[in-house]
Amino acid sequence: xxxxxxxxxxxxxxxxxxxxxxxxxxxxxxxxxxxxxxxxxxxxxxxxxxxxxxxxxxxxxxxxxxxxxxxxxxxxxxxxxxxxxxxxxxxxxxxxxxxxxxxxxxxxxxxxxxxxxxxx
Amino acid sequence: xxxxxxxxxxxxxxxxxxxxxxxxxxxxxxxxxxxxxxxxxxxxxxxxxxxxxxxxxxxxxxxxxxxxxxxxxxxxxxxxxxxxxxxxxxxxxxxxxxxxxxxxxxxxxxxxxxxxxxxxxxxxxxxxxxxxxxxxxxxxxxxxxxxxxxxxxxxxxxxxxxxxxxxxxxxxxxxxxxxxxxxxxxxxxxxxxxxxxxxxxxxxxxxxxxxxxxxxxxxxxxxxxxxxxxxxxxxxxxxxxxxxxxxxxxxxxxxxxxxxxxxxxxxxxxxxxxxxxxxxxxxxxxxxxxxxxxxxxxxxxxxxxxxxxxxxxxxxxxxxxxxxxxxxxxxxxxxxxxxxxxxxxxxxxxxxxxxxxxxxxxxxxxxxxxxxxxxxxxxxxxxxxxxxxxxxxxxxxxxxxxxxxxxxxxxxxxxxxxxxxxxxxxxxxxxxxxxxxxxxxxxxxxxxxxxxxxxxxxxxxxxxxxxxxxxxxxxxxxxxxxxxxxxxxxxxxxxxxxxxxxxxxxxxxxxxxxxxxxxxxxxxxxxxxxxxxxxxxxxxxxxxxxxxxxxxxxxxxxxxxxxxxxxxxxxxxxxxxxxxxxxxxxxxxxxxxxxxxxxxxxxxxxxxxxxxxxxxxxxxxxxxxxxxxxxxxxxxxxxxxxxxxxxxxxxxxx
Numbered sequence: 135x136x137x138x139x140x141x142x143x144x145x146x147x148x149x150x151x152x153x154x155x156x157x158x159x160x161x162x163x164x165x166x167x168x169x170x171x172x173x174x175x176x177x178x179x180x181x182x183x184x185x186x187x188x189x190x191x192x193x194x195x196x197x198x199x200x201x202x203x204x205x206x207x208x209x210x211x212x213x214x215x216x217x218x219x220x221x222x223x224x225x226x227x228x229x230x231x232x233x234x235x236x237x238x239x240x241x242x243x244x245x246x247x248x249x250x251x252x253x254x
Numbered sequence: 255x256x257x258x259x260x261x262x263x264x265x266x267x268x269x270x271x272x273x274x275x276x277x278x279x280x281x282x283x284x285x286x287x288x289x290x291x292x293x294x295x296x297x298x299x300x301x302x303x304x305x306x307x308x309x310x311x312x313x314x315x316x317x318x319x320x321x322x323x324x325x326x327x328x329x330x331x332x333x334x335x336x337x338x339x340x341x342x343x344x345x346x347x348x349x350x351x352x353x354x355x356x357x358x359x360x361x362x363x364x365x366x367x368x369x370x371x372x373x374x375x376x377x378x379x380x381x382x383x384x385x386x387x388x389x390x391x392x393x394x395x396x397x398x399x400x401x402x403x404x405x406x407x408x409x410x411x412x413x414x415x416x417x418x419x420x421x422x423x424x425x426x427x428x429x430x431x432x433x434x435x436x437x438x439x440x441x442x443x444x445x446x447x448x449x450x451x452x453x454x455x456x457x458x459x460x461x462x463x464x465x466x467x468x469x470x471x472x473x474x475x476x477x478x479x480x481x482x483x484x485x486x487x488x489x490x491x492x493x494x495x496x497x498x499x500x501x502x503x504x505x506x507x508x509x510x511x512x513x514x515x516x517x518x519x520x521x522x523x524x525x526x527x528x529x530x531x532x533x534x535x536x537x538x539x540x541x542x543x544x545x546x547x548x549x550x551x552x553x554x555x556x557x558x559x560x561x562x563x564x565x566x567x568x569x570x571x572x573x574x575x576x577x578x579x580x581x582x583x584x585x586x587x588x589x590x591x592x593x594x595x596x597x598x599x600x601x602x603x604x605x606x607x608x609x610x611x612x613x614x615x616x617x618x619x620x621x622x623x624x625x626x627x628x629x630x631x632x633x634x635x636x637x638x639x640x641x642x643x644x645x646x647x648x649x650x651x652x653x654x655x656x657x658x659x660x661x662x663x664x665x666x667x668x669x670x671x672x673x674x675x676x677x678x679x680x681x682x683x684x685x686x687x688x689x690x691x692x693x694x695x696x697x698x699x700x701x702x703x704x705x706x707x708x709x710x711x712x713x714x715x716x717x718x719x720x721x722x723x724x725x726x727x728x729x730x731x732x733x734x735x736x737x738x739x740x741x742x743x744x745x746x747x748x749x750x751x752x753x754x755x756x757x758x759x760x761x762x763x764x765x766x767x768x769x770x771x772x773x774x775x776x777x778x779x780x781x782x783x784x785x786x787x788x789x790x791x792x793x794x795x796x797x798x799x800x801x802x803x804x805x806x807x808x809x810x811x812x813x814x815x816x817x818x819x820x821x822x823x824x825x826x827x828x829x830x831x832x833x834x835x836x837x838x839x840x841x842x843x844x845x846x847x848x849x850x851x852x853x854x855x856x857x858x859x860x861x862x863x864x865x866x867x868x869x870x871x872x873x874x875x876x877x878x879x880x881x882x883x884x885x886x887x888x889x890x891x892x893x894x895x896x897x898x899x900x901x902x903x904x905x906x907x908x
Binding site: 143144145146147149150153154186188189190202208209210211212217225228231232233234235238239240241242251252254 | 260262263264266267270296298299302303305306307309310311317413414415416417418420421424425450474475476478479
């Protein structure tokens with residue numbers, strides 16, 4: 135099973151994501167914002183990163199941009215959890231290096247399906 | 255929430271959203287006073303989180319409402335719109351609407367109401383359009399064929415973005431039989447090959463009758479990172495499918511099935527508080543292990559060690575008790591934070607200028623106390639603005655600054671928490687109060703009444719001096735209710751006032767409801783705990799200082815006033831108690847705004863009593879607020895001073 139980093143400033147969203155993924159047998163590390171996620175990412179090789187877009191301290195897009203500069207995170211799937219279904223936010227995330235996105239609201243089944251999809 | 259385990263996050267969502275709404279409100283108020291642009295981002299983020307969470311946790315109406323507010327904020331954030339008073343006003347009302355929605359969600363009622371629909375319309379109108387009807391996602395008609403040719407040429411950087419072409423091809427393979435042909439034409443020679451780049455392209459034949467959009471969905475994330483062409487297989491017949499009807503019924507069913515969330519109370523605890531407790535428990539275990547060595551063999555020479563161990567045990571137990579209590583303690587800031595808005599709205603309504611001064615927001619109170627202190631405080635603040643602070647012209651005439659100051663303060667004092675609501679207004683109007691009290695038959699004349707006694711009058715039931723009943727303070731709820739609410743929390747409320755200089759309302763509360771500091775009094779064979787907070791002093795009386803009045807009541811003179819004597823042995827039917835007044839002791843206590851003397855045999859000591867509920871274990875007993883276990887294992891009842899005073903009043907009336 136995979137090592138997954140879940141990044142969201144909202145405790146309920148983060149909790150739901152982590153709970154669902156742990157239930158599926160994944161090892162989940164939680165981070166409250168982009169900066170803390172970068173710190174956590176330095177420590178361990180994650181197989182997948184799920185990140186919210188709007189967060190205090192450091193937003194998800196800046197976090198992806200920074201993460202992609204690290205050799206260890208080249209090619210690691212990073213999904214943006216976004217409520218903005220407008221293409222501009224998705225594309226901004228993509229341009230920063232995100233692999234794809236998962237549009238909120240999503241239910242646990244959708245989350246697991248998407249995670250399964252990226253992890254192959 | 256389909257999964258029961260996930261319901262806990264719905265509760266977390268509600269809690270964090272209510273906090274988010276508080277943040278939105280305080281930031282909007284700060285913005286209104288010329289705060290910086292970072293506030294807009296903070297407000298936007300809070301709205302955005304609520305929107306995302308609301309949709310996820312089963313509150314689509316809330317998500318849709320917040321979406322409107324968020325869109326407006328987005329325009330402000332993006333510089334498309336300057337923030338002004340009407341916008342702040344509208345957003346503040348939106349915050350109120352959302353709070354209302356959370357209340358209704360808790361009660362299991364429909365989330366939208368006339369007010370929220372109205373505000374929603376205003377938000378949309380502000381952005382120059384009609385409020386959108388809630389609609390399901392539109393379904394497009396899609397091409398269908400019984401086979402497809404997909405030409406897929408990833409850009410070189412696609413791998414670095416985490417998208418693996420192999421995964422995409424596997425997803426296609428899941429739809430039906432594939433014939434894949436790789437295009438190696440762009441593959442560089444080995445010395446020029448960068449393994450982190452993608453150089454291959456594929457032509458994929460999918461032999462399955464699927465919709466074009468299903469194939470496009472596979473490539474959704476990589477549209478901008480590849481060249482993609484999806485064409486029907488040449489032999490295939492293309493039939494345009496009828497547009498699928500919007501799946502509204504399904505959405506509506508999902509919406510209707512939401513249940514009211516069960517109310518569960520929880521406390522968020524700072525991690526360092528928990529760490530310190532774990533640490534203490536560790537110490538406790540070590541001490542216990544040390545003491546355990548005495549179980550095997552006891553050598554009198556080791557006595558000092560045993561004493562030392564017991565001292566340590568006592569210290570750890572005390573510290574652990576304090577830390578456990580600390581878990582229930584939360585900063586009063588959460589209560590204080592509702593006042594900027596209240597003060598702003600009230601002062602605007604009344605045409606007064608008020609500056610709100612908050613102090614001691616970090617002072618911690620028991621969660622239960624915190625939840626219940628809000629209402630009495632709101633009442634005091636309304637009163638202060640309505641009756642205390644004067645209109646600007648009147649203030650100017652009195653040589654004061656036009657803007658009045660309302661100060662809220664919270665601090666520790668001798669094992670209690672003190673919360674003060676003070677204003678620099680006109681102070682109590684002695685004549686008006688005395689006049690009203692005479693009219694109400696509370697007193698016969700104001701002569702000889704101390705300022706303190708006049709202040710006490712406003713706490714009498716049904717007392718109100720407002721010449722015109724305003725819709726602010728005159729709600730039929732008086733200061734007597736404030737006093738009762740505070741007294742229910744084991745606290746007291748008093749007033750100090752100086753004409754022309756203002757008033758100070760002081761609420762004194764116990765640190766916690768679970769433990770009280772009290773004096774242990776003996777009455778016959780029984781022991782009673784008298785809460786320290788209500789004790790004024792203890793006196794010993796001479797037989798001749800007792801006056802008996804008509805009806806058998808006894809009075810004694812204490813600092814110039816006559817106080818009734820309550821003989822606890824009579825009230826509670828204790829056997830073997832002292833009866834002669836000179837043999838026992840009078841404890842002068844104050845509760846419910848009245849002073850009485852409790853007659854007991856004597857004082858045994860002072861102690862912290864852990865309150866055990868009498869109601870939960872037996873039934874409610876008037877004059878007793880609970881019970882506790884004494885060091886010798888016996889039970890002592892805790893005297894409820896307010897209840898005793900009321901009990902005395904009833905006996906007198908009977």
